[in-house]
Every structure is written in structure tokens, then in C-alpha cells.
Amino acid sequence: MTYLDDDLGMVTFSLICPECGVANPDDSLNCMVCDRDLTNIVLFLEDDSFDLELTNEHLIEYRKNFWGTDRTGKVNRYPLSEIRNIEYGSPVTRFKFDFNGERKVIPLRKENMEILKDVLPIVIKRNNI
Template sequence: MDSNQNNDIIGDFSLICPECGVGNPKNTENCIVCDKDLKHTVAFFEDDPFDLEITEEHLIEYRKNFWGTDRTGKINKYALNKIKKLEFGSSISRLIFEYNRKRVILPLREENLIKIKEFLK
């Protein structure tokens, strides 16, 4: 077998389903495993204390347990057009913004902070 054949890209499965965590092809309308509607999902990031979904209109925070292994069921949904005073970074990587006159601080992995900057700037 030619070694170049192993390097062929079959597809881009970078759209992670917020429901089941499976990678889907970009621009797919529904998850290939759980059938969740993905038409409005722009990006999804798995992090330690929570997972973040960015849709066309919202930043959605899915809280996890202390160990970061399971979701708790608590969901915080922030309308993008109401997010004010957006900041990135600090001595630790975090996303900071004002929402409904309250300061929200979300600590993130550095690689997720870099990717989120692309979507929210």
C-alpha cells in the first residue's frame, strides 16, 4: 500500500455535537448519531468545568461536576447581542464579559480561548 494513501483526508468532522459529543461534517443540519438539530450551532468546545456551545445567537454554558466528567444539568444561556465589555485572557486563560449588568468569568483551556476569540470578536 502506498504511504500517501494513508494521508488522504476523508472529511472534516470538526462540528462537535453538544448533545452526544460526536464529530459531524461542517454545515450538517443534524447530528449523524443523535439527530440533534445543528443548523444553528457554530462551534462547540469541551472544557474542564463546562462545555461551551456557540450558536448564531447565543453562548451556551453546560456546567459539569467537580471532576469535569459529567454534566450537572445546569445550563447558562447568554444572548450574544447582550454580552458587553468582552475581554480575553489574564494571567490565566479566561473569558470575561458583562451580562445583564453582572460580570461573568469563564476559565478556559488556552486552546479553547484562542478558538473562541475567532468566533466572538
């Protein structure tokens, strides 16, 4: 929703609901379609083979099918307090980290890698993780 009058400002719909995928106003507490609580979402990235949700406590990976059109139902939840040895791959865009003694590698589009690279360290530092 946008207003023509600059004095009223402009409302942006950039808070994506991880549950249903609908864009909500940035200051929404709940999704206007499915009513999911959005207060803990720091970042949501849609990528080719999964979606990533970043909260203050977790990195959540929603797996998609081969074509990237639908979610498979498989969800991997990584507590930020248990993630170690974070690397942002180059020249191939791979987000890598250790979790429960295993090396996890998540391929990301370049623009998503840059966003995650900027936001994740801030969340970790802010929460003293």
C-alpha cells in the same frame, strides 16, 4: 471517514454535537446519533468544568461536575445581543463579560481561549450585534 483517492477528497468529522458529544461530518445538518439540529452551531468547545456552544444568537454554557466527567444539567444561555465588555484574560486564561448587570468569568484552556477569541468577534460583527 477518509478516502485513499485524493481526487475524492477527505471527509472530516469535526462538528461536535453539544447534545450527545458525537463528532459529525462538517456539513451535517443533524447529528447522526441523536438527530439534534446542528445548522446553527458556529463553535463547540469542550473544557474542564463546562462545555461552550456558540450559535449565531447565543453563548451556551453546559456546566460539568467537579471532576469534569459529566454534565450537571445546569445550562446558562447568554444572548450575544446582551453581552457587554468582553475581555480575554491574560496571563490567566479567563473569558470575561458583563451580562444582566453582573460580571461573568469563565476559565478556559489556553487553546479554547484562542479559538473563542478568533471566532466570537466574527460572529458578533456578522450578526451586527
